[in-house]
Amino acid sequence: MRLSLEYYIYSGVLNFVSCATITFLVLAQKRGSRLVRLFSIFTGEMAIWALFYFAWLASDDRKLAEFFLRTCMVPVVMMPASFFHFMLELVKRKVSRSIHFINYGLGFLIMSTIYGPLFATSADKPFLVFPYWLRPGPIFPLHVAHFVGIVIISHSIMFNVIKTTNLPGLKKQVSIVFWGTLIGFSSGITNYLAWYRLAAPIANPIVSFYTTAIAYAVVKHQLMDIEVLVKRTLQFAGLVGFAVLLMAIVPKYLLQFFGIPRAVADILGAVIVAASFGKVRESLVNVTDRYLFQKKYDYKELLKKFTDEVMLKVDLKQLLETTVNTLTETVKLDGSSLLLFDKDKRTYELVATRGANGQQVSLGEQEQLVTFLRETHEPVWLDGKVDYPQTIKGQMTLQLKSRLALPLHVHEDLIGVLLLGKKKSDEAFGKDDLDILTPLARTLAIAVTNAQLFEELAKTQAEAAQKEKLAVIGTLSAGINHEICNPLGIVKAQCEAFLLDSEDGILIGKSSQDLLERTSNIMRVALKQIDRATAITQKLSNFAKPIKDPxxxxxxxxxxxxxxxxxxxxxxxxxxxxxxxxxxxxxxxxxxxxxxxxxxxxxxxxxxxxxxxxxxxxxxxxxxxxxxxxxxxxxxxxxxxxxxxxxxxxxxxxxxxxxxxxxxxxxxxxxxxxxxxxxxxxxxxxxxxxxxxxxxxxxxxxxxxxxxx
Incomplete structure (x- = not known):
């Protein structure tokens, strides 16, 4: 495939913009981890290479072009050492300083020859579309061997880590960097084919795939805390690439098919770029947000749910259940649990659970995990860099089935523990997760305390209401006495009348039918009045009883x-x-x-x-x-x-x-x-x-x- 010189020029621009932007943004940070610093050095080397690659191809002067080509090789000869260093930091492996000394020393040795014939010599004729491509000198094979050898060794180490590590977060991070750099380096190495006049470096633009892969590892799997920088870099690189591509294609076709003068065609191309810039920018933002930078859960949604559904609960049971349900569903967890301190048992008892964490657990207040949470006020974050005691790691993994334990503190008191299981996506909990979940845990602690106080107040109120009610019943004694004595008085009068008639002999001579009828009437009246008195006492009894379960x-x-x-x-x-x-x-x-x-x-x-x-x-x-x-x-x-x-x-x-x-x-x-x-x-x-x-x-x-x- 024979491609135009413009193709390679624009590939240099694209590679430079993507690598340089992220390098400058990372360096602009006031602080960063060792991994971030090594990352910025390696990316900076790629940016310098891409810049002078572009300058070399765009130059019409032989001497200047050859100078630019030699200069673009300066960072290339140092890439093996810096990439090897970055890779070791990524996989958390240490080697002796002598290895780094030899690696960097070899790079500096080769770099010292770049501007002389030992590294490369002038070519007597163009190669394909490249007018000024140098020929390799005696030292150049050493550089190629160093470059290819370090790439192979580095990827072998990463491959071994992928196969042997038990940490799912590290495994995914290394896997993404492994494939991203493998594709990126494979694309860049095609330039060596051109040095030896074997083939054109047609895969050169794919070098930027490395930046994309690192971006994916940063955002999806918390490789480094530079997510926003990577996001802006890719969007900016996309905008520049779009503008450069459009300015290369539009004027050329306007000139070729419509015969429009070059100057006018350039102006029309610029107008088209300006008119479509806003839409393209919006599309790039949407694409990066949706496919590369989408979160496994929406922080805004989680905050809104906690504000609207959780924190307003005053019923303790509802608050606890809503909390574990909201977290499990929104963060997409295998499970979550809440333990609260029981003052009587002096233990932390399970009060709400959802999903895989749904087993009965109890933590003593002197257990190592509880002591750590109480004294440090910090979460236990198994996916982080802290090397916790084996007791804590074992308890979190085996007994609690959790990857993150967040303390619920009110002042100095540890009132509870929020346990979060692993994510369904198998992602590790990252710093961005902690930045949102830690403040939520603090707020939840206050909400739980308020609900507990409300529960105690409700109990106190119920007791006070019951006392008030009993006191009131005492004041009703006259009325209640009347309501009960009236029916009992009627029963007594009926019975006394019957007895008096019997004693006075009035009932003598009455037929058994008459006696039965009169007795039945008295019984009916008595039963009716007894029912009336019973109903009154029953109503009073029911009213006096405390209401336990409304x-x-x-x-x-x-x-x-x-x-x-x-x-x-x-x-x-x-x-x-x-x-x-x-x-x-x-x-x-x-x-x-x-x-x-x-x-x-x-x-x-x-x-x-x-x-x-x-x-x-x-x-x-x-x-x-x-x-x-x-x-x-x-x-x-x-x-x-x-x-x-x-x-x-x-x-x-x-x-x-x-x-x-x-x-x-x-x-x-x-x-x-x-x-x-x-x-x-x-x-x-x-x-x-x-x-x-x-x-x-x-x-x-x-x-x-x-x-x-």
Whole structure:
């Protein structure tokens, strides 16, 4: 295949742009690892070679062209030593300094001959499309042997590492560099064929494949922390390559097919390049993001999910389960687990798990892994460069099946451990992963602590509410006594009347049928009144029991209002307070915990009664409004001032006399209402009264029920 000189000129430009850009960007960093520095040296050598390769081919002067060709070979003779050094750092192998000394020394020795006849001599005629290609001198075969030999040795070492290493991250990194440099060097070595006039170096542009391979290893498998630099380099190189290619092709064809003058054709080519530059840039960004630089998970998506779905949870169990589910799904893990400190057992117990980590585990607070996390505040990162004790590595791998352990610290206390299994892609956890997951773990620790405090507060509130409820039941004794004594009094009267008639002889002479009928009537009355008394005591007993496991179910508001009024109705009558009930016919049901709803209604009706100076009236209304069931409890009491109205839901705030209330009633009422997906509101006019309103979503009736109504 015979290619034009322009092909080789543009290949030099492309190779220079890709290698030089990344070299300058890497060197611009204030700090970098040894691997990064060696990488930049090797890439810089490639950039210098490509620059003078281009200058050599673009020159029309023989002496200048030969000078450029000799100069482009200066970095080439040093490449074997720098590449060998870079490769050893990559595979974490050490050799004696004498080997590096010999390697670099041989390179410098050959370099000292480059500008003389020992390395190369002038050619008497062009070779193919190359007008000024030198002929090799006596030292040149030594350079070729050094170059090819080091490439073979380096790739043999990398191949051995690929076959023997147990570290999946290192294996993938070395594999990518192995194939990338093998293709890149194989392409570059075709230039030696031209030196000996055997063939044209047609694969020269493929030298840039090395840069692409390194970029892939950097981004996909955390070879070095220079991802953004590599990304920008490839995009910039692509833009330059596009511009150069277009400027080479467009003017040539405009001149050839349309006869447009060269100057005009160049201007039109520049216009086309400028017009399409934005679109090409956008396409390059999309292509690099999608195919080369795409992440196994989206950091923004993970942050959004944690912000929207995880951190807002106040229920501890939901928070923990959502955390492991979100991390496992978003980061695409085999599994993840959360362990929290148990103060009673003094151990870290498994509280949530997902996937491959789903086994029962428990860590003692003195175990080496826990001690390390507690004292260092740093994660255990098996894919990193830290050489952890074998105990920690074994426990992480075998028992916990995890590659990353993140401590959950609140101040100096280690409250838990977040364990992440390996990625489904078999990728190693990199520094970029830690940069996002470590802050998330800190935030999660705060969220867990808040949820634990909320759980303790809820428990305290429940206990306080129960005490308040029992105290209230004590105040209902008169009404409850009346409700129970009335039916028992009726039973007693019926029985006494029967006994008196028997003693007075009134029953003598009655037929057995009459006696049986009268006895049956007395029994029916007695049973009815006993059932009435039993129902009252049962309602009181149920109301007095603590609510342990709230259960949402369909509930009739009207029925619950009636239940509450049975408990408090007689006390209100004794206080000369009238209760007026106004319930909309066919009122739909709601979904709520029945006993919690009773507590809410009980508190509001009782508060209304306490706010009234007898005589007075309480209206209990219930109706539907815009898909909601609305309950209003209105009293003719003294009302609440605007200042106090803002504080009525605050815990421990009360306007009652000392000893008459804890101030937890309305605070708990609001929490119960909101927990049952309802809303509570209040309106009050001082001197006229107060109205508390409750709103709950109505249960939609089936078409048959709706038609019946």
């Amino acid at each position: 259960t949402a179910q369909t509930v009739s508001i009207e029925q619950e209002i009636d239940e509450v009024l049975i408990l408090v109705g007689h006390d209100l009558k004794l206080e000369k307070i009238e209760v007026v009930k106004e319930i909309e016919p066919g009122l739909p049901q709601i979904v709520a915990d029945r006993r919690q709803l009773q507590e809410v209604l009980f508190n509001l009706v009782r508060n209304a009664g306490q706010a009234i100076k007898p005589p007075g009236t309480i209206w209990v209304r219930a109706r539907t409004s815009s898909g909601l069931v609305r309950v209003e409890i209105t009293d003719t009491g003294s009302g609440i001032s605007e200042e106090n109205l803002k504080k009525i839901y605050n815990p421990f705030f009360t306007t009652k006399e000392p000893g008459k209330g804890t101030g937890l009633g309305l605070f708990i009422v609001r929490q119960i209402v909101e927990r049952n997906k309802g809303r509570i509101g209040v309106e009050s006019i001082v001197g006229k009264g107060t109205t508390f309103s409750l709103e709950f979503p109505a249960v939609k009736a089936s078409p048959q029920v709706a038609a019946a109504r």
